[in-house]
Amino acid sequence: MTKTGAHRRPSLFQRLRGVSGEVLQFAIVGLGGIAVNFGVSNAVLHATHWAPVRCSVIGTIVAIVANYIGYRYWVYRDSDAASRRREITLFLVFSAIGLLIENGTVWFTTYSLAMTGTLAYNGSKVIGTGIATLFRFFSYRTWVFKTMPELAEPTVVAQAERILADQPVQQYSNS
Template identity: 30%
Template sequence: MPAPIRDRLPRLLRELAKFGTVGGVAYVVQLAATNLFWLVLDAPPLVGQALGVLIATVVAFLGNRFWTFAHRARTGLGREYLLFFLFNAVGLGIQLACLGVSVYLLGLDGPLARNIAGNVVGVGLGSLFRFYAYRQWVFPDAGEPEAAAPGPQPESAPRASEPS
């Protein structure tokens, strides 16, 4: 195994384990909230799913910011919160697409089918996207400032002591 990969692997695995733990807690919160909205409050499928995800997102942000990625650069609470919710909105879109296909295209609308489509398949695919996005843009590595925000970065001006 190449040295750069071998040296980074332990940290990546620690982050992945913490991300999974935080995600597991947020997942339980999301399952409970979503099913509460569906079964107790009789919310429509997509509304109940969206509200459950919103509640779980707050739990996930706190766990990821203060535990999973606590060792990474702090780029400002407002910026991190905004990007976290933006990328969670994309993850929610992935989740809702899975649920929508199941309910509205395939006609699988029972509680089990909803949970499998939205809370297993949708969460799994959305989580892969979220982990990448959080590491890359929300909580960038302190040693990689170019990963601080998506898109092109402005070039910094040379210091007086540096040749132009």
């Protein structure tokens, strides 16, 4: 039994090519978030001399807020916003898990390995941020910012455009 063109699943290369723009946008927002995270956490650490994990958590929280704005209004602007409360709740849940991953490495480095210098602090943040970023990317795109289904049939697209333009829709028959 052969599959028709309309029911064929895209190849792995096609799927990866389709997600490359999303990955690039996610990376740009993420790099901005990393700059905010490291800037805020290091500023708080050196200005207050508080515990490293506390300063790291503060930086991560500020970055989460900045990243949400970037993801919601740029990367995933076409996502289904019908349930914004659900989206924000899931975003915060997965961000909190990412926060634990990221700051767990800072805690481990500081309290288990007894490495307390600026290099050790930032190195542990780099490792934790990298692991947390992978987790966040897959969780955000899978559960938080669900995209609207794309319409593949040209006649369906044409009918949808006529509906949106408030024009009468003609019925098409296959005969």
